Amino acid sequence: MTEAGTAVSTAQPPAPAVRLARRRGVELSLIVLAVLLSVYGYCAVGLAKHGTLPPGAAVYGAGLAVLALLAHGAVRLRAPYADPLLLPIGVLLNGLGLVLIYRLDLETPGERAAPIQLVWSTLGVALFILVVLVLRDHRWLQRYAYVCVVAALALLTLPIAFPAVNGARIWIRVGGFSIQPGEFAKVLLAVFFAAYLAANRSALAFTGRRLGPLQLPTGRVLGPVVAIWLLSVGVLVLERDLGTSLLFFGLFVVLLYVATGRIGWIAVGLLLASAGAVAVGWLEPHVHSRVQDWLDPFASIRAGQGPGQVAQSLFSFAAGGVLGTGLGLGHSILIGFAAKSDFVLATAGEELGLAGLSAVFLLYGLLVERGYRAGLALRDPFGRLLAVGLASIVALQVFVIAGGVTGLIPLTGMAMPFLAQGGSSVVTNWAIVALLIRVSDVARRQYDGTVAP
Amino acid sequence: MTRYIRHATAFGVVLLTALLVHTAWLQVLQGPSYGGNPANRRPTIARYEQPRGRILVGGRAVTGSRDTGEQLRYERTYTQGPLYAPVTGFASQRYGTTLLEHAEDRVLSGTDPMLSAFPLWNDFTRAQNPGGDVVTTLDPAAQRAAYTGLGARRGAVAAIEPTTGRILALVSAPSYDPAELSGNGPAVTRAWNRLNSDPAQPMLNRAVRQTYPPGSTFKVVTAAAALDSGVVTDLDEPTDSPDPYTLPGTTTRLANEAEDCEDAPLRYAFEFSCNTVFAKLGVDVGVAGMRAAAQDFGFNDRGLRIPFSVAPSSFDTTVDRGQLALSSIGQYNTRATPLQMAMVAAAVADGGQVRTPYLVERTTRSGGDPVATAGSRSARQVMHPSTAERLQELMTDVVTEGTGRSAAIRGATVGGKTGTAQHGVGNTGMPYAWFVSWAQGRGDTAPRVAVAVVVEDASARRGDISGGGTAAPIAKSVMEAVLHTPPAR
Numbered sequence: 001m002t003e004a005g006t007a008v009s010t011a012q013p014p015a016p017a018v019r020l021a022r023r024r025g026v027e028l029s030l031i032v033l034a035v036l037l038s039v040y041g042y043c044a045v046g047l048a049k050h051g052t053l054p055p056g057a058a059v060y061g062a063g064l065a066v067l068a069l070l071a072h073g074a075v076r077l078r079a080p081y082a083d084p085l086l087l088p089i090g091v092l093l094n095g096l097g098l099v100l101i102y103r104l105d106l107e108t109p110g111e112r113a114a115p116i117q118l119v120w121s122t123l124g125v126a127l128f129i130l131v132v133l134v135l136r137d138h139r140w141l142q143r144y145a146y147v148c149v150v151a152a153l154a155l156l157t158l159p160i161a162f163p164a165v166n167g168a169r170i171w172i173r174v175g176g177f178s179i180q181p182g183e184f185a186k187v188l189l190a191v192f193f194a195a196y197l198a199a200n201r202s203a204l205a206f207t208g209r210r211l212g213p214l215q216l217p218t219g220r221v222l223g224p225v226v227a228i229w230l231l232s233v234g235v236l237v238l239e240r241d242l243g244t245s246l247l248f249f250g251l252f253v254v255l256l257y258v259a260t261g262r263i264g265w266i267a268v269g270l271l272l273a274s275a276g277a278v279a280v281g282w283l284e285p286h287v288h289s290r291v292q293d294w295l296d297p298f299a300s301i302r303a304g305q306g307p308g309q310v311a312q313s314l315f316s317f318a319a320g321g322v323l324g325t326g327l328g329l330g331h332s333i334l335i336g337f338a339a340k341s342d343f344v345l346a347t348a349g350e351e352l353g354l355a356g357l358s359a360v361f362l363l364y365g366l367l368v369e370r371g372y373r374a375g376l377a378l379r380d381p382f383g384r385l386l387a388v389g390l391a392s393i394v395a396l397q398v399f400v401i402a403g404g405v406t407g408l409i410p411l412t413g414m415a416m417p418f419l420a421q422g423g424s425s426v427v428t429n430w431a432i433v434a435l436l437i438r439v440s441d442v443a444r445r446q447y448d449g450t451v452a453p
Numbered sequence: 454m455t456r457y458i459r460h461a462t463a464f465g466v467v468l469l470t471a472l473l474v475h476t477a478w479l480q481v482l483q484g485p486s487y488g489g490n491p492a493n494r495r496p497t498i499a500r501y502e503q504p505r506g507r508i509l510v511g512g513r514a515v516t517g518s519r520d521t522g523e524q525l526r527y528e529r530t531y532t533q534g535p536l537y538a539p540v541t542g543f544a545s546q547r548y549g550t551t552l553l554e555h556a557e558d559r560v561l562s563g564t565d566p567m568l569s570a571f572p573l574w575n576d577f578t579r580a581q582n583p584g585g586d587v588v589t590t591l592d593p594a595a596q597r598a599a600y601t602g603l604g605a606r607r608g609a610v611a612a613i614e615p616t617t618g619r620i621l622a623l624v625s626a627p628s629y630d631p632a633e634l635s636g637n638g639p640a641v642t643r644a645w646n647r648l649n650s651d652p653a654q655p656m657l658n659r660a661v662r663q664t665y666p667p668g669s670t671f672k673v674v675t676a677a678a679a680l681d682s683g684v685v686t687d688l689d690e691p692t693d694s695p696d697p698y699t700l701p702g703t704t705t706r707l708a709n710e711a712e713d714c715e716d717a718p719l720r721y722a723f724e725f726s727c728n729t730v731f732a733k734l735g736v737d738v739g740v741a742g743m744r745a746a747a748q749d750f751g752f753n754d755r756g757l758r759i760p761f762s763v764a765p766s767s768f769d770t771t772v773d774r775g776q777l778a779l780s781s782i783g784q785y786n787t788r789a790t791p792l793q794m795a796m797v798a799a800a801v802a803d804g805g806q807v808r809t810p811y812l813v814e815r816t817t818r819s820g821g822d823p824v825a826t827a828g829s830r831s832a833r834q835v836m837h838p839s840t841a842e843r844l845q846e847l848m849t850d851v852v853t854e855g856t857g858r859s860a861a862i863r864g865a866t867v868g869g870k871t872g873t874a875q876h877g878v879g880n881t882g883m884p885y886a887w888f889v890s891w892a893q894g895r896g897d898t899a900p901r902v903a904v905a906v907v908v909e910d911a912s913a914r915r916g917d918i919s920g921g922g923t924a925a926p927i928a929k930s931v932m933e934a935v936l937h938t939p940p941a942r
Contacts, residue, residue: 254461254464257457257460257461258454258457258458258460258461259454259457260457261454261456261457298490298492301490301491301492306492307490307492307493311492314479314483314487315487315488315490315492315493315495317476317479317480318479318480318483318484318485318486318487318488319484319487319488319493319495320480320484321480321481321484322480322481323579325579326579329579331494331495331498334494334495349476349480353480354476354477354480354481357476357480358473358476358477361469361472361473361476362469364469365465365466365469368465369462369465372458372461372462372465375458376455376458376459381454384454384458388458388461391465392461392465395465395468395469396468398468398472399468399469399471399472402472402476403471403472403475406472406475406476406479407475407479408471408472408475
């Protein structure tokens with residue numbers, strides 16, 4: 001750690017003349033706002049459902065505030081130049097997610113998910129603090145790129161040994177807790193991709209054969225790409241998890257493009273992706289039915305079998321209108337299975353309306369934008385690719401699941417970052433925010449008034 | 454690399470824009486059409502989320518609501534279900550609504566925009582109005598008298614106030630408890646199946662949704678037509694009618710149960726119900742005259758709503774003279790609801806005026822502020838006032854010395870007409886005993902009540918002309934109940 005720190009400092013350019021403001025006070029006030037908004041949402045649910053403030057309102061607010069302030073303290077201590085928007089957005093989305101899950105818990109008295117989610121959120125914030133405190137410089141990760149990819153592959157293959165849950169083999173169950181190791185694999189793969197591409201981008205960018213306007217890669221460097229493609233398809237076929245494979249592939253294509261700037265890669269990537277998707281879409285019944293549901297969500301209603309999940313989700317969004325029914329007053333629970341996890345956005349859409357939903361989307365957009373901005377400001381290729389990769393994970397994931405539940409694209413099971421019920425997802429997202437805090441701290445600390453190369 | 458990161462950012466903006474545009478389209482433009490999808494349970498849930506408004510009889514609610522805590526939360530309850538079932542109908546989570554529950558559903562469920570002081574404000578806040586109340590015109594004592602009077606027999610009673618058209622009693626027997634159909638559990642399904650497979654048809658509203666051959670009670674209409682058209686000018690003048698009467702164009706000979714009907718004057722023929730006289734009078738009036746008279750009284754009217762629909766009573770207008778003769782004594786294709794025959798009696802009692810009957814006095818917000826009131830209804834003069842006066846005389850004679858003596862009430866003027874209608878192939882069905890009447894207390898300035906009673910399974914022997922035996926006592930108790938109640942206004 002110390003060794004890495006010195007290595008980094010010797011590689012750094014001379015101390016910048018202009019230093020940016022730290023903006024920790026802005027961060028603190030935004031965190032206070034985020035906590036207050038979450039507590040307000042919690043109280044609004046209680047008032048709407050029972051006419052009284054929910055009994056745990058104070059405890060909930062205090063717990064969320066303590067977590068947020070601890071995280072803020074860690075940032076203040078070890079990443080004083082970090083982007084002041086990242087942490088408040090994480091707190092607000094996590095707080096809103098807890099409110100939505102608590103609200104849905106009231107409809108399913110037998111299954112309380114909010115307390116468990118609160119435990120996982122605590123673990124996530126703990127991981128956040130750990131990463132911010134321990135990881136002094138993101139370039140340290142570059143050295144462990146191959147450890148990361150091995151770990152990622154191990155995590156991805158682990159659930160194959162466990163029984164399938166609801167058609168997908170992506171869970172491992174230990175005791176009462178179920179873990180989705182694929183979630184953690186995302187971050188590890190992003191680290192690996194960033195490191196691999198930072199090292200090989202020249203070879204990928206400047207060798208190969210021209211075919212018309214396209215510059216195609218040579219066979220030698222095509223190997224890893226094909227390997228990643230096979231990995232994605234393997235995940236898809238073995239675990240029946242369309243969302244994760246789509247995310248991996250999209251992440252790789254984005255990073256490849258950012259690293260090399262070659263449209264040819266995009267063309268090859270899209271070709272392979274669509275070939276894989278079409279083949280799997282036809283061959284795999286689980287995926288095929290999802291495509292059918294997307295093309296005609298009301299087919300089951302006409303067939304007299306009642307509305308399916310996607311149809312219920314569409315009804316839910318439609319019921320929200322512009323201003324929503326208000327927290328606690330919607331009926332998104334009609335979606336039934338996965339209402340708290342994959343379909344949690346429908347509750348936001350119905351009860352907060354288009355206004356609230358747009359705000360949520362813009363929060364994600366802001367989070368992603370801050371990630372890209374850090375990538376733009378950084379100077380080292382690994383850091384830039386890592387920032388872009390982490391931000392792209394959030395962007396792609398939000399688009400894939402939000403597009404799925406609103407009927408824009410076929411539904412693929414995925415967790416809405418921070419909002420959805422699911423411990424692995426929350427922990428992973430806090431890790432992503434922690435890494436973004438770290439890279440943004442480096443980016444803004446080394447800022448010298450000039451545009452990055 | 455900076456350029457490519459910017460491209461990636463642009464890609465992110467494209468994704469975000471796609472999501473925002475798509476959700477805006479979904480939530481704003483598609484919203485209403487998805488909300489109306491029959492598979493969407495939200496409108497149903499909203500409908501049962503608050504207690505339903507009340508239906509009031511004589512100032513007291515006969516309905517209530519029960520909080521089940523289930524998804525379709527409030528279920529309907531009825532304080533005296535079978536008694537008021539022909540008025541309230543049922544309000545079921547599974548089987549929908551009927552009768553008043555159906556006709557006034559928007560008020561009761563709170564969706565009527567009139568219930569809100571500021572309609573647009575509610576659209577904005579998504580607040581729901583509490584269900585409004587429906588105040589009926591019923592007289593609880595008359596309703597109870599009719600219900601107990603019918604007892605275990607199949608039949609129906611309709612009573613109206615002649616001067617206004619307010620319906621005072623509407624009873625159908627056998628009845629059922631609509632509370633059994635509230636909710637959507639398996640017990641509701643069982644009750645529904647049982648009620649629908651019951652040969653006694655307890656859910657059939659016989660007072661307004663079933664038509665019967667009116668038999669001799671239709672002679673009131675025929676007499677009115679004969680007097681109004683001048684076919685008969687003097688009640689006591691012989692009518693030049695044979696006994697038996699050969700139906701024109703046939704060899705069928707129509708006979709009488711009563712005696713001394715040959716050439717009987719109208720007074721005698723009405724009092725003792727001579728079929729031959731009225732058959733001939735109908736033929737003398739002619740198809741056009743009889744049709745006009747019947748339709749004036751309300752026959753062949755498909756549009757009557759009280760506010761729920763009433764089965765149209767029918768008088769066949771495409772008959773030959775022989776069929777007209779039968780039609781004029783309430784047979785052949787002549788059919789009437791009990792409510793229609795009550796309207797006939799009311800027209801006689803009220804100087805020849807028919808008023809559209811109604812069941813809802815007013816609807817109110819849950820606090821009692823009126824939303825809509827029945828207001829004054831227009832009256833239709835269907836016969837000359839002098840004709841009405843002479844018919845009153847005839848009907849009073851029936852009760853004082855004719856076939857309807859069992860309807861006489863001490864201290865009141867009562868006019869009535871009995872009837873027994875045969876039906877079924879070869880007249881093999883159970884006969885229907887009818888009695889239509891009206892009453893005016895000695896202190897009253899106007900007739901207080903007109904009643905029609907039909908009893909399906911009359912134990913009367915076939916051919917018995919005296920609907921007076923079984924139906925008249927029921928009419929009497931209903932009239933007494935109304936006369937004992939002080940006038941409403």
